[in-house]
Amino acid sequence: MSDSLSEPDVVTVDYEIAGSSGHSGSYVAENILVDRPTDQSSRWSSAVAVTNGKQFIRLRLKQLCVLKSITFGKFHKTHPCNIKEFKVLVGLHENNMTEILNAGLKNDPMPETFSIKHTNRVGMPFPTRYIEVVPLSAHGQSFNTSIWHISLAGITDERYVDQIRSKYQEYRENVVLRQILKHLRQRRFLSPMAQILARAGLQFEHPLITSLHEAFVLHGNWAEAEKVVRDCASGGLLRSYRQACEAGMRWTRIRGMDPDGDVPCRRGGHAMCIDEENGMIYLFGGWDGQRSLDDFWVYEIAKDSWRLLSLATSREKNGPGPRACHKMVFDSKTGSIYLLGRLGDGDGSETHRPTGHGHSEAPLRRLSLPIISSGASPPESGPAVPLGSAWPTHCSEFYRYHTRGLDAGKWDLLSFDTASSGGPPLISDHQMAIDCDAQVIYVSGGRVVDAEWDALKFSGLYSYNIRTSRWKMYNASDIYAAHPFIPPRWGHSMVLDPKSQYLFIFAGQRDERYLSDMYAFHIPTSTVTELFSNFTSAGGPDPCFTQRAVIDPDKQEIYVLCGLTRSRPGATPVLESESPYWIYRYDRPELPGKWLKILPGKDSDAPLPQPRYAHQVVYNSKTEIIYMHGGNAGLGIDEESEPEPRPTSSDGNADTRPSHEADTESRLDDFWQLEIVRPGNEEIIRRALYEIRQQQFREMCEDGPPIKALTFLQTRVSSVVNHDDPEEAKVFRSLLSAHLLAAPPRPPPASRTATPLSSGGGRSGSSEPGRADSPPPRKRSRPSSPMPGGSGSVIRFDEDPIEEGGNPPSPERYRQRTQMFEKLLAFVNDDAKQPEENLLDMLSTDGLVV
Template identity: 35%
Template structure:
């Protein structure tokens, strides 16, 4: 965050503690001054081989909020393309505060640093900058200027210092408690816990440990896990698991010929969904030869398409078009439509008017709201823009898109620089437009650069527009930012320059995005990548999920490596790569729907698709996790019974364990089948196979129980569990 955004934040004084590399370098005091025009004003390493780091020592412990890097006045091969920042109260024990990289330009860059642990501010005395990669692959590292921003006021730092010291002491005690319990030092464990009153873990997990490890009461263990699942304690674990995509080709119910029962092949069309009625509406598009003007609805429960209008222009609606946009007010059951693309040969003063329509779903009626929104304070005629709706406030937001001009009107800034539309709002009840932000060619912290082929989504609870990617002239954008519709504030999540390869969606356009406000997730199905000339090689659909709370992208699947022969089969496993498709999301039932698009085949340039798919993002359910836990518990119980009474173990295997095996899971089925061989082994062989030693102490008797306990604890929230580390790992030699 910028310094001005935190009232108590100020520039911190610091001293150079050391620059560490293979040969130490002396750092003169005068380079604490920012001199972007002086190439010698920098810290440099002798090489680009690790270990290298620069340690800054603050005059006193401080809460450090951000770090700013200055640069040389021009690009430089020694700039840090990748680096990490660590912080701590001493230079031997630090935690990671930041991992990022600098743009190779002349502008200062500021980064937020981690300043809280478990919601509490913690102080630092040392800040360590660790270079990882320079922009020149064989060049050394240079840091031109560093500025730390934070607060060293004693009234703030001292309570934080006391809390941090107390926190570290509690963690040390918990590690001791964990070590004592694991090694069956009961007296030491009880004495330390009684003296310090520090809990090793949540009481539920202590109860689980007693049932499982101490008593070997597997039935009580199952009952406790079942209670935990029903109380929602596994929900956090479920939310952190990767999705598995489940595509399904939809074959609608047909009444007559195929042409009458479903929309034909097209791309550049638009779809919206009413999740309350599970109804999808589709309008327009380009079939490879002409624009279309038919309107369709698809009823999900009935699995049926219905043509509402073969030609909406004849029904007082919009003319045939593509590259337009629609949004739906599901409460008032209205669909709004704006924009279209026109070939340059068809552009006249009349055709370049920006018409604006609303469709009344219940009455199957179109109404022309405006013949030309530009005359009413709205956007000019645009295409490949984005439009979404705040249903609660009855406000539509329109951003970006290319402004269509006649070419002879002089509206183009130059032959190589097209016009882009800004950010507008439209208030439906009052029929009023408002220009919120003009297109900006700059890339400042509050500037919005317009574009085409981007994504824009409205988060109903956060009251923010999420905008990312797209194309501006010949530049492919990969930035990601929010616009607060209530405060008119822009916040950049990513400027698109620091992405790690494979960790965020690739720069491109025509990707399709949806949002789930309840899950706090954004979903993106990619489309066409940068190289437009190599369409067949670059139409590589992949599906990404962005976790808004964790600020993290994850790739669910990529299909560019699939066997292309399957895409021509009658029942393919998933849709073939495409662009100019449409994707809508039913947030109530958590299902995506995909229709049509352009496969980008150079040998068939007019080819369009008419396949229809549903996509369900699957995670393990609570019921599936409960079954898995029961299987793990009973599997271990079988192992213990087998060591004492093979006949009883066989009966337990055939009845109690077999009944909960997931026979669709090949690995679990194979493991279950191999368990029978345990019955023919000696106690010593069983002990070797399952890491059990038959001694006198309970915990030593079945150490496999401790392993099972750790496995089950992983399903519970992290804050309930014992520390992850081990006491012996802190011992160094």
């Protein structure tokens, strides 16, 4: 694969005009070759408006390349003929092009650059020779569309591109051959299939799956088929199915304390990080409803105990002061903790407090919500800042804490103001992630904390190189420099997949809107991919703010614990009480994945944490456990009691302060661990054996004495049924009437001749209404397309010469077993089995589509 190739630099790619639809007047296609933004005649303009037919301009690259981006130059001022919407197609040949971009241009003078999709669905880069731009609409109604200038960028290195072309062609050959091999086996052309495999030198499927086909389809050797299924489980071939099963959750309250019986007090907006190797969870700061905190704790997982590292880090040399809405990351290479960001008491004066825009866990002055609120509510005229707690300037301090070595227990002030050295300004509610191997920290978004709080300002995307102590700013949030760009935000989520070098950035708040978009940022190429403009419409959570997310790169899953959500813009934020926990699964980071709810556990009496926001979570990938602490439960809800009609203070007692000072929200000090529960290997094997034994029972009903089939149903089939599952038990009970009582007298299988599938014998999902014995909702192996077999068909499913000497199934039974075999493949990893698609389904009126 191309992953082993060193990618050369991206350069400007020269091109020429290969063709176009008609043009208007002197506005020919060749005009776009040069960029003259002040020359009104330097453009291509379509002969007619887009509504009157397809308009296009086709470009031919002067050399084969891997195309990375396309830039549209514009006229120096707005123009009604400017393209509003367009699409881009690419290909090696003019008559075979694929759409890779559908986007829009603004009606302004600023050039716009768009990243071009240059890899296929499995991550294989492909070369390009032709580009076709198709205008879909103009900014002016009924105006002809105009393109002023196009510039292309990509990789043109001849050696690199030639390797890409060769590998891509090899991949295409592989795909076509594997589709043909699947088609031949489905139709019982086993000898031609064996001849192709002997000469092609490719692996069609894992050898265990070939053995399963031989045992199940060719020989009906049920004991051997069951043994192969168990071998598949042992070999890890059923792992993808397990990940695709519906996930449940198991919450456990952690009640460990320190030797004095103390735990971190109630708070929200604090920061946590985890040392997975040593099983340590560090917690610092936050807001307790009255003041910002600077206590520093560590929880030792093995001992189930807290330990207070510092009662007040502000009293230590180089220690950080009280703060909330900051972030910490742990460097597993050096054992260092890095801390950035602040919203402290000194930032809570009248001048600096938010005024209705909300905040994750900071005192607010005028925000009032009927269901929940996003912070405390100090008086309109803020109290004087205590001596020593105010920061003289809005400087962004950057700290490091040592957990190992000679400096263990000491703080370093790495920077008094990161903005002065090319880093972010003072921010709050941002996100941080660390690549320990590369020794790089990433910082995304956050709200700028300065003297002009009423003017919403947001930070962008930065990286900090630990080895060189240098900051770098990416232009991912620059609407003029990158497309798609990541809109600046705060209270969002960002996680890093260090293997693929992608950052996932999603949700949060911008202005008054809660967001439900999601982006993937490829670090090596600074490429932004919009995965979802609205993940709610794709089956994900509602737009959310201060949700928390952690990632398991090995499983390629992101776990999301929702905070405040809004079902629609302008609606009152709420705390979800029904399934506020989600999994985002992806196969390729730059392609949209799937959102799945984490379902409640089967034990309805098990304790569950109450909904919250401004909480903190960390993930231990070694034990696959999520840890959650504290947060804000909203108005007057105490974690240990039922909601009261009157607001309570943060300690759960009736608030006796004057109403204008009362913090009516309940902050939490509870600590939980969350395990994601999925079926184990034995459960998956049971489900597969259930499918095998159903087929065995079906054939016994057709061929043997009814009493033998009935005994088999009551013993062997019943033993692999989950009788506690009402649907599965119902299907089991229906097997008797569906097959044994309904089976007509049949001659022995060997004497049967080919008959149409619709005439009987073949089982499909539609032939048994209400079946629930299939695996849970997941990515399934597609059932084969309706197979021919009638008297006039060219495909007769006759015995193949390769089957001579055994006891081959009849044509009808071969088709039936093949369908059940492909149903069994739903349990198998994609890379170990035949292709999902069927060759017949890939045929269209335009020919074969691969």
